[in-house]
Amino acid sequence: MVNGDVVAIMARSGRWIRPQGSRVDAAPPVTAARPPRATVSLPLLGLFAAYLALVAAAGWAVVNLLPDRIAITALGHAVSLGELHRRVLQHGSILVLIVPGVLFAEMVFTGWRGTSLRHLLAVRSPTARSDLAIFALWQTPLMNGLIAVLSLGVTVISGAWLHDRLARLTGVSLSVAALPAAVQVLVFLTVFSFLDYWNHRLDHSRLFWPLHRFHHAAEEFTVLNSVRIHPAAFTSILSATLPAMLFGASPDVIADVNLFVITLRYVIHSRIDSDFGWVGRWIVQSPVHHRLHHVLDMSLPTGHFALMPVWDHLFGTWRPDAGEADQRLVIGVETAYRHGAWVGADIWRDYLDFWKGLRPATRGAAAEQGIV
Template sequence: MFEQIDINLLRMASFAGIFLLMALLEAGLPRRELRNGRLKRWPTNWGLILLDSLLVRLIFPIGGVGLALLAVDNGWGLFALAGWTGDTSRIWPGLVAGLITFLLLDLAVWFQHLASHKVPLFWRIHRVHHADSEVDATTALRFHPVEILLSFVWKGAVIVALGGPVEAVLIFEIVLNASAVFSHANIRLPLRLDRLLRFAIVTPDMHRIHHSVIHRETDSNYGFYLSVWDRLFGTYTEDPEKGQQGMEIGLGPSLTPRAHSFPFSLAIPFLNIPGRRNGGKDQ
């Protein structure tokens, strides 16, 4: 059931499907008029996405689901210590374990995102994501390779530490990719639908605020899928100060305009570039 090739194909197919759907909706129902279009931004964004994918496959061929399989087979993790054997044939114990695993993995991703803003070293790397001058479906996966590798190590460590159901990890991986593309998409949702969805999940209008140049707005709305963590920990912002149309995206004039360059984007973590960071100082 969990042959690696099947898992890879499933994840690729789900990502391709959600990306194509969001790209079509962006073309037909855009939320913001892009000042810097796809031809200017997408080559660099796609270059980073392809480089990240290649490095992860080369360095960590086993993947998150493979780690979950190892943990269950070897009795590793908190669930094993609590007496759960990995048997999902009994629906209720398996369902509860799966739900807990999903929630804790989503919380772990939220915490990692928070740390990437609060820890100066991590922020230097994470700036590559925020340097994009617009937010659309490709921004969802525009990350520096170093951040992608660190992210995999963190997520893998949490997966092994939990030792939860493999099915839950697979579902989480698919949902995380899909929700990242959805929350970054430049699509217009009816206001009432957006507000309704926000009670459970992160919407594009909610996450776009996180990409504002205004510090207090960037320092909010850290969620990728569930919106509950930002509400629970006091990092939720409902609307941007200048509105969705007037909000400026990126990291300001000292960095954002040059981020359309692929070589410059790769170099961002290693350069001392004037401009604010979430630690409150300039660098």
């Protein structure tokens, strides 16, 4: 019996996962989680097809009816904005194509009751409201301003600009921009995923955990949990800046890889209970493995850091002993969070915790050198 506590079962592992302080007197039988079955009604499929047609028409209108460059005069100064087609299509594709597409796929595999959409709009738990609030912030210039201020400008440095500066200073350029697009994508994605893996490992270190903890604080998965990221994520410079700085791929390739990674991040935070088979073990991370990464129970070491699981296998963070997981697996962190639409308090508390955490490390390093 469970005395008023929420207890979740890790499917097929036989291991109980529960919030700290919960009590279990007797465990009911563990039932194996069935793989998701894709079922979709023809009206729903037709509705989504009509939506895609509207999106395609809007994309055609952007390219053919809007200028790619405009000049604006304000306060006596002329400002030119270029590459408008690419900017609008890239940002718009996230809002009107990628997110709706992942939500539709989720509905196909889970039905309405299991979807993020229902949890975000109907159930509206405090943790889901936080996801919505952060997602809304990301669509405004305010988030870019917060990132620039809280990260001290470190995370907004352009990798392409650094590549050009480095080439001028050293006379050496490792640019792959002249190679075929497919080769550029392979090189850039491989380097990105490798650096992103170590970026993520660094996020889980003692120093940077207070900032990454904000992402792990989510108590249930929704697709929008993907963007629940602290604006002062200093470590993102590894994966967001270094690949472009080192290899200087073409802007189109960088944009394509970026959209692929964004899509994958939305997928692995979805409520689809699938491990993707051998693809999820070696090629791209699955929702099941990422849910295991978010598990509250820390009786086993944290694993499954990589978007491309091959890095987990190579560096010993693949966790075959962790079993599998469905939506009953309890996720989150032990630190208490307010949650809800007002995310400012949690963001600020974690930011202060980060800087407080630096002081002992700084004093310890100084003491070893005889400075204090």
